[in-house]
Amino acid sequence: MDIFKEKLVSYIKAEIKDKKNIDISNKESEKLIKNPPDDSFGDYSIASYYAAKYGFKGKPEQIAEEIYNILISNFDKINDSFNKIEIKGAYVNFFLNKVKFASHTIRKAALSKGEYGRGVQEKPLKVIIDFSSPNIAKPFGVGHLRSTVIGMSLSKIYEFCGHDVTKINYLGDFGTQFGKLITAFCRYNDIDFTEFEKDPVKILYGLYVRIHKDELADAAIEEEAKNRFKTLEDFISINKRKLDDYLGSVNNTKIENNEHVSSKTTGEVCASQEIKLSEINKNSLCGTQEGQYYLWKLFRKLSIDEFKRIYKSIGIEFDAYEGEASSAEFSNDIKEILLESGIAETSEGAAIIHIKGINTPALIAKSDGTSLYLSRDIVTAVSRMAKYNFDKMIYVVGSEQALHFNQLLGIFGILKENINKIKDSSNFKNYASLIDGKLVHVKFGRIIGMSTRKGNLVFLEDYLEEARLKAKEKLEERLKNLEDSFFGTGSVTSLKPEKELTESEKEQLYSTSLNVGIGAVIFNDLKTRRTTDVNFNWDNVLSFEGQTGPYLQYTVSRINSLLSKLGEFDLNNLNKYFSFSQEDVDFNDIFLISKHISYFNDMLNEAMEQNEPSVLSTYALELASLFNKYYQNYRLIGKDFEYIEPRIFMLSAVRSLLAAVLNLLCIPVLERM
RNA sequence: GCGUUCAUAGCUCAGUUGGAUAGAGCAACAGCCUUCUAAGCUGUGGGUCGGAGGUUCGAAUCCUCCUGGACGCACCA
Numbered sequence: 001m002d003i004f005k006e007k008l009v010s011y012i013k014a015e016i017k018d019k020k021n022i023d024i025s026n027k028e029s030e031k032l033i034k035n036p037p038d039d040s041f042g043d044y045s046i047a048s049y050y051a052a053k054y055g056f057k058g059k060p061e062q063i064a065e066e067i068y069n070i071l072i073s074n075f076d077k078i079n080d081s082f083n084k085i086e087i088k089g090a091y092v093n094f095f096l097n098k099v100k101f102a103s104h105t106i107r108k109a110a111l112s113k114g115e116y117g118r119g120v121q122e123k124p125l126k127v128i129i130d131f132s133s134p135n136i137a138k139p140f141g142v143g144h145l146r147s148t149v150i151g152m153s154l155s156k157i158y159e160f161c162g163h164d165v166t167k168i169n170y171l172g173d174f175g176t177q178f179g180k181l182i183t184a185f186c187r188y189n190d191i192d193f194t195e196f197e198k199d200p201v202k203i204l205y206g207l208y209v210r211i212h213k214d215e216l217a218d219a220a221i222e223e224e225a226k227n228r229f230k231t232l233e234d235f236i237s238i239n240k241r242k243l244d245d246y247l248g249s250v251n252n253t254k255i256e257n258n259e260h261v262s263s264k265t266t267g268e269v270c271a272s273q274e275i276k277l278s279e280i281n282k283n284s285l286c287g288t289q290e291g292q293y294y295l296w297k298l299f300r301k302l303s304i305d306e307f308k309r310i311y312k313s314i315g316i317e318f319d320a321y322e323g324e325a326s327s328a329e330f331s332n333d334i335k336e337i338l339l340e341s342g343i344a345e346t347s348e349g350a351a352i353i354h355i356k357g358i359n360t361p362a363l364i365a366k367s368d369g370t371s372l373y374l375s376r377d378i379v380t381a382v383s384r385m386a387k388y389n390f391d392k393m394i395y396v397v398g399s400e401q402a403l404h405f406n407q408l409l410g411i412f413g414i415l416k417e418n419i420n421k422i423k424d425s426s427n428f429k430n431y432a433s434l435i436d437g438k439l440v441h442v443k444f445g446r447i448i449g450m451s452t453r454k455g456n457l458v459f460l461e462d463y464l465e466e467a468r469l470k471a472k473e474k475l476e477e478r479l480k481n482l483e484d485s486f487f488g489t490g491s492v493t494s495l496k497p498e499k500e501l502t503e504s505e506k507e508q509l510y511s512t513s514l515n516v517g518i519g520a521v522i523f524n525d526l527k528t529r530r531t532t533d534v535n536f537n538w539d540n541v542l543s544f545e546g547q548t549g550p551y552l553q554y555t556v557s558r559i560n561s562l563l564s565k566l567g568e569f570d571l572n573n574l575n576k577y578f579s580f581s582q583e584d585v586d587f588n589d590i591f592l593i594s595k596h597i598s599y600f601n602d603m604l605n606e607a608m609e610q611n612e613p614s615v616l617s618t619y620a621l622e623l624a625s626l627f628n629k630y631y632q633n634y635r636l637i638g639k640d641f642e643y644i645e646p647r648i649f650m651l652s653a654v655r656s657l658l659a660a661v662l663n664l665l666c667i668p669v670l671e672r673m
Numbered sequence: 674g675c676g677u678u679c680a681u682a683g684c685u686c687a688g689u690u691g692g693a694u695a696g697a698g699c700a701a702c703a704g705c706c707u708u709c710u711a712a713g714c715u716g717u718g719g720g721u722c723g724g725a726g727g728u729u730c731g732a733a734u735c736c737u738c739c740u741g742g743a744c745g746c747a748c749c750a
Contacts, residue, residue, distance in 0.1 A: 037693060047692060049730075060730075090730095091693070135750070175750060324750085350748050359675060359746075366748040373750050400744050402677060445679090446744075474712070485710055516712085528686060531678070533743065539699090540685065544712050546698040547686080554712045562709050618687060621697080632705090632714040673712075 001030065002598040004081050004101055008044055008094060009033060011078050012071065019070045022055050042086065042093035043101075043595070049090065060090035068092050098587070102594040103579045103646070109597050109653035110571060114660045116653075117601045121162035128166050128388055129155045131396035132316070135172035136303040136323075137181055137204040140310050140460045142447050143398065146525045146534075149666050150444055151396035152316050153526060153613040156664045161608050166319045166388060169307075170380070173300050173323035175373065177208070179229030182295050183221060184211035186286035193280075200302035226368070232296055233370050235289045236329050243333035243379065247427035250386040300325075310460060314518055315666060327379035331371030334379055335364060337428060341421040343414060355410035362407040377408050381439065385431040394440045394611065399531065405441035412436045442611045445533035467517030470542040471550070475513055475673070485561060486512075486672050515668035516550050523549030526665050527617045547621050549667050552658060555624040557673045558631065559655040565637060569648055578646035586634040590650055593626050597657060613665060620661040627654050 001009075013029045016022050024032070036045045048056070048063035056063045068087045075085060083095045109116045131151020134144045151167070158165045184207040185191070196203045215221040285291030304321065311317065335351050338344035344353045349367030364375040384390060395405060416436040422429050450458050479486060487505055501509065524541050528534065544550040563569075580587055600619065607615040636644055659669045 031690090034692080041693070045693090049692070089693075172750060177749070348747080352747070361747065363747045368748080370748090372748070398744090399678070401750085403745055404750085406677090443678095448743080471712090478710080478712075481706085482710065532686080533679080535685070537685075543699070546712095548698085548712080550712055551698095554710080558710060558713080565709055614687090618697090621687095625697085628713060629715095631709080635709060637709045673710085 001602065002105065004096060004104075004598075005030075005033060005044060007078060007081055011074075012046070015070050015074060016054075016067075019073075020055070024054055028054070036091075036093060041088060041091065043096040044094045046092045047090060048092070064090050064092050098591045099580055099582050101598075102587075102591045105594040105598045106590075106646075106650050106653045107576060107578070109600075109657055110649040111576065112656075114656045114663075116597075116657055116660065117604055118160055119162035119604070124162055124164045125158075125391040126166075126388055127158050127163050128168060128384060128390045128393040129158070129396065130168045130170050130394065131155075132311075132318075133170045133172060133397070134307060135177070136300050137177070137201070137208055138172075139201050139205050139457070140307060142450055142458050142460060142463060142536075145460055145463075145521070146444055146447060147396045147398070148311075148314075148316055149522050149525050150442065150530060150613060151394075152666050153616075153664060154394065154396065154442070154608075154611055156666070157604065157608050157613065157616070160660075160664060161604065166390075167317065168320045168322055168384075169318040171300075171304070171321060171323045173303075174233075174325040174328050174371075174376065176225065176229050176370075178232060178296055178299070179225035179227070180211050180215070180221075181208060181299060182228045182232070182286070182292050183225045184208065185295060186282060187211075187221075187224075200299075201306045204299060204303065228292060230368060230370055231289055232292055233328055233331075235293045236325060237332065241329065243330040243337070244425045244427045246330065247383060247386045247431060250383050296325075314464070314522070315668065322380070324373070324376045324380070327376040327383070328371045330379045331365065331375045332369065334375050335369075337422060337425055338364060340423070341418065343418050343421065353407075353411055353414065355407060355414065358403070358406055358410055360403060360407075362411060374404060374407060374411075377404075378411060381408070381412070381435055382428060382431045385434055386427065390438065392438050392440065394442050396442045396444070399443040399445055402441065402443055405439075405443075409439050409441070412439065440611065442530065444530040447534045447536050450536035464514075464517055464521060466538070467521050467542060468514045469517075471516035471520070471544065472509065472513035474544060475509065475516070512670060512673055515670055516544065516553060516673060519549030519553050519662075519667045520544055521549075522666050523552070523617065526613045527621075529614050530612060550673075552620050552624050552662055552667065553670050554673055555627055556655055556658050556662070557670055559627070559651050559658075560671055562631075562636065563648065563651055563655070566644060566648060566651075571649065571652060574645055574648060578649060580646055584643075586630065589626075589630045589633065590647075593623075593630060593650065593654065596623050596626055597653060600657060600661075616661050616664055620658060620665070623654065623658060623661075627658075 009026070009029050009032075012032070013024055013026070016024060032046055032050050033044050034047055034050075036042055046064075046067060048060040048067065051063055051067055052060075056066060058066070064087050068085060071085055071092065075082075081097050081100060083097050086093045086095065112118075129151050131154075132144060132148040134140050155165050155167045181204065188207070188210070191203070191207070211221065211225070215225070285295055300323070335344070338353065339346065339351055344351045344364060346352075347361070350363055351365040352361040352363050354361050362374055363372055364378070366372060381393065384393065397405065412432065412435040415432045419429050419433045475486075487508065520541060525534070527547060580590055584590075596619075603615055603619040607613060636647055662669050
């Protein structure tokens with residue numbers, strides 16, 4: 001809320017209290033004020049039918065008149081900020097002192113250097129955001145990208161609002177699928193180890209696909225995979241640590257290392273992480289517990305290295321990498337605790353929990369005793385509570401897993417209610433009872449209809465490459481007209497073929513194309529409300545015009561270019577107490593821009609409250625659009641300095657705010673494009 | 674069958690704690706570069722807000738039913 005609105009709210013509140021003896025709380029009086037749909041209705045308004053909730057009586061028009069009369073008598077208290085009050089039908093409309101508003105807002109935004117709207121919390125919440133979470137041994141696809149950018153964006157939004165965020169990548173590094181992968185690796189004798197070292201994830205994915213296919217024809221494969229997974233899980237639980245002891249010590253544990261098993265136990269075979277694939281003795285690995293554990297670790301490490309490379313290329317960072325495997329060790333403890341307390345029951349050899357309101361029982365252990373996704377998630381949530389003492393934990397996972405998360409949330413509700421039925425597990429009791437109400441599943445829709453020219457699964461890297469090439473094509477075409485604007489002054493590049501470019505120019509061309517491509521791809525995932533499925537369309541993603549990431553990036557570049565041509569002034573050397581003049585032809589458009597700037601804080605909070613980055617996408621598009629209209633209609637170069645000076649503040653304000661929002665949306669900001 | 678979720682312009686979507694005349698972008702058509710980057714801007718056409726009821730002074734928004742789609746529904750994650 002901007003200070004003008006604050007002033008208005010407290011004035012209205014005080015006058016109504018004084019004249020009518022109605023006390024409206026701050027929050028409610030804020031709600032009373034609406035933004036009119038059209039300029040002719042002023043800048044803020046009270047709709048009389050809202051006022052009716054607080055004891056005003058009569059027809060809407062009469063209420064409006066009563067409120068008007070209450071507010072007009074002491075209007076001089078706010079007439080430095082507001083020019084007039086007016087009745088229009090059932091509404092009381094307020095008109096800002098536009099010059100004052102625009103000057104104040106733009107000054108504030110320009111001088112806060114990208115920190116405009118940053119929140120300060122008296123008590124910051126400890127927020128954990130669990131996102132991306134790719135499956136090891138499966139390529140990083142576009143589905144993961146959506147979780148990744150939504151999660152990363154939310155992390156930045158919460159941080160910007162002043163909260164304490166921990167970003168966790170919870171790797172799918174465990175489960176029956178690894179039994180399959182090891183089975184595949186051990187069964188097939190035609191694996192190309194040279195290729196394996198070059199592109200491990202693709203080879204692993206190939207193995208995964210192949211074993212799936214062969215499994216349909218040979219039931220023995222499935223059996224072998226199950227056994228191998230059991231072997232793996234047994235081995236990981238070899239130290240037989242107790243969950244409760246673990247929870248007591250988790251503060252000092254580095255979860256991300258996933259060292260469930262000491263090197264002493266694993267012996268020689270695990271001693272060297274640097275072992276060459278080509279030197280692997282398959283037979284000795286496939287036949288022993290340690291060997292299979294080693295294979296699993298190897299697959300895991302290769303995949304993580306690959307993921308880290310991808311994250312780096314698109315500017316994604318995590319505070320911690322965790323894996324499901326670290327929870328698997330305790331899945332048996334969980335099962336026992338829940339069964340003993342009567343919270344869970346046995347059914348067809350498996351352990352289940354019935355949750356009120358959910359028809360499908362939650363399955364927490366398989367009949368062969370091995371762990372499941374859900375049981376591992378229970379352990380993970382509890383150990384995170386022990387480690388981080390979080391106030392809120394957000395899972396950014398697709399809508400198709402809604403049932404899973406409803407079950408998870410439901411289980412913690414049950415645990416809280418029945419916590420006293422649990423015996424001899426004080427740490428578990430303590431932490432588990434704190435979790436209810438703190439978990440949030442931030443779900444998002446699927447990406448529909450995306451496929452490569454031939455296949456179905458699109459690898460992220462290929463996707464980004466398509467976008468980069470398209471951006472490059474477009475940039476090269478534009479370079480003919482850009483003259484020196486792109487590479488900087490002095491370099492005549494307009495008609496140079498690519499091979500005559502200098503190394504640094506080539507580099508600039510490459511990085512700009514890449515960043516435009518990334519901007520387009522990421523924005524495409526963040527521009528619509530999370531829950532709606534995205535209808536994927538190559539033409540839309542690669543168009544770069546209209547409501548796109550590159551449009552936003554372009555707007556920033558344009559401002560950069562203009563500011564540098566105006567002389568790259570340091571705002572500190574300019575008159576900070578400038579004022580716009582209502583008579584200037586461009587004033588009304590400047591006012592509209594300032595008004596939009598003032599909405600930023602509300603939009604930021606809305607984005608956080610709804611866990612919805614698209615609120616900011618829409619906001620950024622509107623701001624860019626307002627600015628581009630201004631840019632098109634009015635020229636600055638060649639005007640008097642007196643005229644230009646306050647507009648430099650306006651340009652700086654829009655630039656830093658747009659750049660800040662782009663940053664919150666994980667979209668690269670470019671100097672030039 | 675049960676559950677979740679969605680349906681707004683030809684296409685992709687905003688607008689959803691009920692409020693003043695339902696908005697953008699793309700595509701189509703007509704314009705704007707000797708002047709700050711045309712990845713831009715201006716204009717035109719395009720809507721029974723899936724359908725029917727209901728609640729309300731007032732419904733794209735809330736409720737019920739219907740139609741259509743997506744996703745999920747016990748030993749995968």
